[in-house]
Amino acid sequence: MNAPLVRIDNLTKTFVAGAPAAIEALTTQIRAGQVTGLVGPDGAGKTTLMRLIAALLTPSAGRIDVLGLDVTTQGPAIHDTIGYMPQRFGLYEDLTVMENLRLYADLRGLPDGERAATYERLLAFTDLARFTDRLAGALSGGMKQKLGLACAMLRSPKLLLLDEPSVGVDPISRRELWRMVYALIADGVGVVWSTAYLDEAENCAEVIVMNAGRVLYQGDPKAMTAQMAGRVFQAHGAGEERRALLARALADPAVVDGVMQGEAIRLVMAEGCPPPSRETIGAPPQTEIAPAPPRFEDAFVAALGGIPKRALSAPGRRDFSNGSVAPVEAKGLTRRFGDFTAADHITFSIRRGEIFGLLGPNGAGKSTTFKMMCGLLRPSEGEALVDGLDLYKAPSAARAKLGYMAQKFSLYGDLSTRQNLDFFAGAYGLSGARRRDAVAHAIETFDLAPYAKTNAGELPLGYKQRLALSCAIMHEPPVLFLDEPTSGVDPLTRREFWAYINAMVGRGVTVMVTTHFMDEAEYCDRVALIYRGQAIATGTPAELQASVRTPQRPTPTLEDAFIALVEARENGRKEAA
Amino acid sequence: MVWTRLAALIVKELLAAFRDPRGRMALVAPPLIQLFLFAYAATLEVSHVPIGVVNQDWGAQSRQLISRLEHASAFSEVRLYASETEARAAIDRQDVMVVVEIGQDFSRKLAAGETPSILVLLDGRRSNSAQIVNSYVNNIVAQYAAEFGAGRGPPPDSVIVDRSWYNPNREYRNAMVPILIATLPMMTVMMIVGMSVAREQELGTFEQLLVSPLQPIEIVAGKSVPGLIVGLAQCGVISLIVIYGFGIPLLGSALVLSAALTVFLLSIIGVALFVSSLATNQQQAMMGTMVVVMPAMLLSGFSSPVQNMPDWLQPLALANPLTHILVVLRGLFLRDMPAALAAQHIWPMAGMAIVTIIVAAWMFRRKVQ
Secondary structure: OOOEEEEEEEEEEOOOOOOOOOEEEEEEEEEOOOEEEEEOOOOOOHHHHHHHHOOOOOOOEEEEEEOOEEOOOOHHHHHHHEEEEOOOOOOOOOOEHHHHHHHHHHHOOOOHHHHHHHHHHHHHHHOOHHHOOOEHHHOOHHHHHHHHHHHHOOOOOOEEEEEOOOOOOOHHHHHHHHHHHHHHHHOOOEEEEEEOOHHHHOOOOEEEEEEOOEEEEEEOHHHHHHOOOOOEEEEEOOHHHHHHHHHHHHHOOOEEEEEEEOOEEEEEEOOOOOOOOHHHHOOOOOOEEEEOOOOHHHHHHHHOOOOOOOOOOOOOOOOOOOOOOOOEEEEEEEEEEOOEEEEEEEEEEEOOOOEEEEEOOOOOOHHHHHHHHHOOOOOOEEEEEEOOEEOOOOHHHHHOOEEEEOOOOOOOOOOEHHHHHHHHHHHOOOOHHHHHHHHHHHHHHOOOHHHOOOEHHHOOHHHHHHHHHHHHOOOOOOEEEEEOOOOOOOHHHHHHHHHHHHHHHOOOOEEEEEEOOHHHHOOOOEEEEEEOOEEEEEEOHHHHHHHOOEOOEOOOOHHHHHHHHHHHHHHHHHHHO | OHHHHHHHHHHHHHHHHHOOHHHHHHHHHHHHHHHHHHHHOOOOOOOOEEEEEEEOOOOHHHHHHHHHHHHOOOEEEEEEEOOHHHHHHHHHOOOOOEEEEEOOOHHHHHHOOOOOOEEEEEOHHHHHHHHHHHHHHHHHHHHHHHHHHHOOOOOOOOOOOOOOOOOOOOOHHHHHOOOHHHHHHHHHHHHHHHHHHHHHHHHOHHHHHHOOOOOHHHHHHHHHHHHHHHHHHHHHHHHHHHHHHOOOOOOOOHHHHHHHHHHHHHHHHHHHHHHHHHOOOHHHHHHHHHHHHHHHHHOOOOOOOHHHOOHHHHHHHHOOHHHHHHHHHHHHHHOOOOHHHHHHHHHHHHHHHHHHHHHHHHHHHHHOO
């Protein structure tokens, strides 16, 4: 074991007197030369803890020693020896990569003599040397994070605090970030990496699992995962019925967690419960249930007490199962910006009641395609059809058929929940009794009554998600477009969100979703992988995984498939060139 | 359908503007504060200012003249300086802006029936006020000279009698305050309309509107109507304060006033929508609003008459809706401007409103590139 860099003793932080503490009686240590994962749902206290360690907040009680310095009295000395990258790193978007580096070198007082060598080392390390003249605002999400990391590392810190560095970063850039962090810990730097993505926790030597300001678990993530042995199962072969099956299984008190995994569903049983059988979960006869190796996420959700058992009523009331027209169709969609082709003859057709995913790295053209399908960006060539209506020939009629949920929360934060619902009902042409009925139904279905008068901007994250979804489907559209709906959202909120979507799909609603987040892709019936403006692969998640199966990689994950397919394409291009 | 969607948009805009207590304050407090500031602080009248005197004459006449200066209502006190050097220093320090220097032969020359001369030193840095003070001094001196001469010699040839029409007491406030009925709401309307589109773009809610069945022209209407409602409400409140609070009567027709203000506000809303359709965030919208408002004020005849501007600026001034509404407001408050005359200024504003709103709607269509 390495020596501890940070000692935290009985730490409590309260922001408002009388309110529940943001962090309560926390005692832990953070060691050098390893990555410590700080894992927990939204609002668990991860950012507060980071800021306390960075000496940006002072403890209400208890003490923190960072490299032998006390945070309350020796803050400035701590600032000189650590690197901190907040969730939204303060890059100056109107300055170039190099100007940002120089600015932070000035701010951190880097001696002139060391500068040239430091810049060279960091630019090589982050692979940004080719982009020094590019404006920071024009960088992709992954490159921004790398530049943020470079700025945080200017003074060669002994301790690096990274607050959710992988939010908004595609899988390829995410792997690069991890590679960089591993290179750092080899030099003896201690890294704290906070995340709501649980597959990342498995990369850490040690995790601190937090919920509501308390530590649920601390130690080796593998040991936590191992506790779940014998409690995790996969059910294959339910086919079209698998969404309904998942909903039925989750109603069983013995099942603490359940998610879609392509064509299979994954179930986690409560401690001491017998394995699920076709009878207990009501599975169709052809279903096969087999034990599966546990993941960290299974243990995490179980530690949080599993999925809340709340009777979910399906949103909306109309049934679209019997439509005849293809609900969503892209025919040779092309969009050029000058001589750059952002989307190149993209063609797909989504079946009724299907969840279709557009996957791709940042800047690959999936957002361009998605925007053309929503009617937000006019195609240079090709057609975008919703329920048989061309979005650019009959815009108003076609848009009335679709519901749209944007990537970031885009409701009116200074209006109350009910006012938001009223507005969206009206914007979609509902009036009088129909509007009152639709709003009442949304409040009931999504259990929004306790927050009906609260400003939308002040809602807890889970309720924000519910409200955004309920506004998008206020007019009961047959087609729903979701833009990275659960990126940066904790696992419990994400599960709840997808439970609603699954219930709607069960009634024939068609869903198109963009994502670079593999857990979301697992919920899709089919995905199209977009790279350099083209759809390079289309199929079910299982088909994509099968296409990259090799003897060295017998069970590729969807993320492996994503990376392998993109790399194969890239190599093909290089050979052709 | 269309009316439902439009009503929803208008209600939402009004809620967004009024729900937040700070937002409410921002719509009510600044116009009222500005109204009183313009009415009391931004005055061009000169009264109760000190005046400097360097008297090198020992005669009784000079003392009489000084006592007249002392009793003039424009001057609060007479400060006596021993020498011109001292007086210059006082002007330098801005203690006084005018110094009257009476030469040592003043009384002697007057007594001898000759024409004595008086030196008036003015602070050119405050040219406007100094001019006004200068004319007061000239009046007082001329009057004194006339009365002094009345006993002897021939009387002066003629006397100029001046009367100010439409503002008989030449009260500066009567000319200044009515034009605030248009200027202050203009600022508010520019802000709320210009910022509301930019704020939606910044927060991402604008896309949410664009994917709904709302048509671009409906979005334009939904953004315009709340601005018009808030603007007209402000015009109404300020008008009432002007008429009943300041006691400046509305001599013209209230109907013509309302029509002119509505058309004026529509043209301002068009400009605000156009500015905000160019901006991608609130900061840019704010800058754009400033870039438009400052020249609009300068070119409107708000502080200096349009006729005094160079020829090449005149067309710009005529294309400025504020120029026209100021003419109408001054006309309706200071005299009973006939409706036909007002209409000549309402048409250009209506033209501006139609052009800017159509351009703004076209710009919104282009947001879906």
